[in-house]
Amino acid sequence: MPRADIAEHFEPHSKLRAMLAAITASPGLVKVALLWLLLIVFIAITARWIMPYDYQATSLLTRLLPPGATGLDGNFHLLGTDHLGRDVLSRLFTSIQLTMSVAVFGTLFGAVVGSSIGFVAARFRGWVDDIIMVLVDFQASMPFVIIALSVIAVTGTGNLLLFVLLVGFQGWERYARISRGLTLSAVNHGYAASVRLLGGGTMRVYLLHILPNIMAALIVQVSINFPETVILETSMSFLGVGIQPPNTSLGNLLSYGRDYLLNAWWIAGIPGMTIFLTTLSMSIVGDWLRDVLDPTTSRR
């Protein structure tokens, strides 16, 4: 019965419209979270242009100014200044940019690598599958921070690309598990078999047919994984083995602000709140996405 309905209302841009409709119908909390993420993304993209001052410019005369204060040089600091007199707002914007970039590229890298490993396991089965699944179990039973710290200990700090890859690697085993499991069931599912019977090769079956069908589950995993990557990056930077000065990330800000927590709360408090609100928003949106995208939890 419902099929006829959908068919009649079918229009070319229905996917976009369905998404917009889903957003309109989402609970208020999700809307707030989406707005916050939108703001963060905007800041991350435009940080270079919208920050009021150079984030590295020190001014010892205007140290530890509280939010909303104007320094002796007449500069207005909306979020105050830090222990070297640097503008906290500018530093926050730059940090959001770096943290988000690391998280986005890292997460995408992990998703691609993890899902591919899952595909390989599902395609070859046998001993390849066994070895991959043992590795997955190893990974799942070890805190990733320990692995990350030991890798940094060997390679040293300061290599940004390496750090992005390392952070991104976190959670690969979950992508691998998901894509392997879903692929195994999809392979036995009629459509994959049909394409094979028509003469379609492995790449066609996996990339053009199975991948679009398991995409929803992978996107949900990305939305769960993303805040974890943010937290991993900030913790590593907090420990001093992540982003190195003069670059700055939310973790660095938190780390330097720690010493002044009692007399200048804004140095650590503001980036801390930003991390908290951003990861929380992502989790809320992720939960909501899972409900929207996953046919097994969606109400009919």
Added chain:
Amino acid sequence: MTEPIARPLRSERLPLQISALSVILGGEAAAVPIIDDISLTVGVGEIVGLVGESGSGKSVTCLAALGLLGPDWSLRGDIRIGSAHLDQRSDPRSLTKVRGRDAAMIFQDASASLNPIQKIGKQLTDTVARLQGISRVKARTIALDLLHRVEMPEPEERFHSYPFQLSGGQNQRVMIALALAGQPLLLLADEPTTALDVTVQSQILDLISKLRDDTGMGVVFVTHDLGVVSEVCDRVAVMYSGRIVEAGTVAQIMSAPCHPYTKGLIDSMPTLGGHIPNGIKGQVPSPDKRPVGCAFAPRCFKASTQCSQERPGETTDNHGHSVSCFHSLTEAEGISDVENGGASVAEFPVTEGEPLLSLKSAACDYKTRNGVFRAVAKVSLDLREGESLAVIGESGSGKSTIGKLILGIEPTSEGKAFFGGQQVPLLGTQAHKIFARSVQLVPQNPYLSLDPRAPIGKQIEEPLVIHRIGTARERQAKRNELLEAVGLARAHADRYPHEISGGQCQRAVIARAISLGPKLLICDEATASLDVSVQARIIELLRNLQRQFKLSMVFITHDLRLVRSLCNRVAVMRSGELVELNETELLFAAPRHPYTRELLASIPDVVSESSGHRLSSQ
């Protein structure tokens, strides 16, 4: 035999009386009557068939009668089951008392309706104890007795079995025993035999009739199979789009249908007589798109302007045969095409010479935990160009495995399979890619075999892309040709599988299968998941394509009725062995193997097989 435990007949109370029932889905604003003003009575010891295509509201009627609909639904009108009276004000808890005790229901998939981790004896005992309010010890005896009554083989041992250890038919027997536990007045049976093999189906049908005779309970038998209806039912109500369009005795409905829809359904049925089924165009409208006048008008061959403006009232003749139609069919018009059966097989020239396909004592083994299971044992058969062969068998007979051997999905464990003089290559090899151009499959479930995330048109073109045939424009032209050949509109090319009906999906699958110009088409239960009215039209399409493209076909099915009009020869399989292989006409006229005879006898047919005439009305 055991003591009958039936209560004395309560003839003063009708098992089911539905009057002016409407079932509405949704709140005030978006209320849609799914069931629109129906009345139905089931007398003591009466089996009333409820037939119609999917989406016509048969199951909703049953669920409504048991008060099993969710909170989004509301009822108007009333339902009486024995002395219990349900309406929209009924307390949900009072319904729990009705369920099981006064009315019970059995479903299509019995094994899914039983608790998989409890032994069936315990499930039965618990239900008996709860419904009859007796101790578990007493209940246990009754439970065992119930298993005897549903003719469970070795009931004492089965009592300690889990559902997964039983066959589909045995699970259905357990379901029936559970339904009987409360000694109900009314049994609602929703497609109880659809998932079963024909031989098992006929046993279950016999059982339901027998239990009805013993206990005097009324039965509502929901089915889409008119053959089953003429086998077990006393009366029939034909439903269309939430309304009852015609009701009467089986004889009245089957031999003198008054409503064009009923006739359409009867004509859609394949029969053992070889009648070429004739489907109904279009599909059941969803309730919110129901036309103003007669809901069937857009699909009806007798529709007039009156039909699309006014809703026809119900007229009843003196024999209780009621119909809602402005243009009731006369007796002559009502005579179904089934009568003009006469086979029309073998009209395709079968070439001489080398066979196109040949299995030479081919066997196929599957490895299981308990060793090797032989799915197909040394089968030899030939198929010539232009010929179509039916492979018939029940589940587990190895008929699908034969298809897999021919398609190269499974390797032969012994013997060989040849196509066009060469051995069938195994799926995944380079040789198989070339082979795939000549041999294609039409699988059972069209929704599963199409990628849900790709538009239909793209999927029909895909084989051409894979085999690098033509330019993008040529492929598009070919796609449009194919869409037309299978009776789809060009607009369907942009639709996704979930946006079109099952029949249209199956057409798209067929278009994809013939896009490479194959010589041989393997149809594995290609119509089993479709409504009869749609099935008939797909069969018609296959026949046309067979003629148009000179296709050879292997038609794998459990339904013997389908093959007579479609296939030149029939191979009957049983537990992996080929028990009989013969020309279709000869096999139907004089089946040699006892199993073939059993199969033929089990099939519920709208035409009584002895005389070739339908049940005479009395």
